[in-house]
Amino acid sequence: MTPAALLLPLALMQASAAGAGGADRFTQCVTSIETDAARAYEEAMAWAAEAHALGGYRCAAMALIAQNRAEEGARRLESLAASLSPDRTALHAELFSQAGNAWLIARNPAQATSALTRAITTVQSDPTQLPDLLVDRARAYAMERDWRKAEEDLSRALDIRASDALALRLRATARMHQNSFDLAEADALRAAAIEPANVDNFLVLGHVRESRRLGAPVEEQ
Secondary structure (H helix, E strand, O other): OOHHHHOHHHHHHHHHHHOOOHHHHHHHHHHHHOOOHHHHHHHHHHHHHHHOOHHHHHHHHHHHHHOOOHHHHHHHHHHHHHHOOOOOHHHHHHHHHHHHHHHHHOOOHHHHHHHHHHHHHHOOOOHHHHHHHHHHHHHHHHHOOOHHHHHHHHHHHHHHOOOOHHHHHHHHHHHHOOOOHHHHHHHHHHHHHHOOOOHHHHHHHHHHHHHHHHOOOOOOO
16 A cells, blocks of 8 residues: 555545535545556646645645655645635644644654644544544654553543544553553453454454563564
8 A cells, every 4th residue: 555545535535525626626636646646746736736726735745645755745735734714624634634644654753743733723622523633643652652642642532432443452552561461451352342353453462461471561563
């Protein structure tokens, strides 16, 4: 899977929700990234120059991410968000969320945390939008090995969406790294019960049990 493929489903869902017209062109542009990211970038920039279309600039940023230029794509997404009218809160959050995920792809957790915090602040009044953003920011904290903050974000996400197997699996890892082996095992077991076909849940459970046996967290491969 290409790096930008991680961002494609979210972008397509947002385009679908936005309606016809420019959203249709944006959907076509984003879909073309997987076929030919370089060509998609050129066509997106031509569209942006022709119509000053935010969708064109956004698609171009995603095409950069697909070309392993995640840092450049992330900066463009943040610039787009900063250029919007303050009342366009939903789009602000979407762009900062995409930028945060691009920074994660670029292995820059500090920038990811910053972008995702701005997204979280934007949607703070709508708890239904928070879990995914909190999980993503927890991934950034984990990349920095700030396990306590990662656990806090994952616990907030699970307070809203209790049956989130990914959040449970990630919290199990965060707790394991803080030597909370019993709590970590409970999370891993819950994740496995929710998604019994997902081998990642059992890998985390195995790591937790090995950590307890050794008396120290194991490093996942």
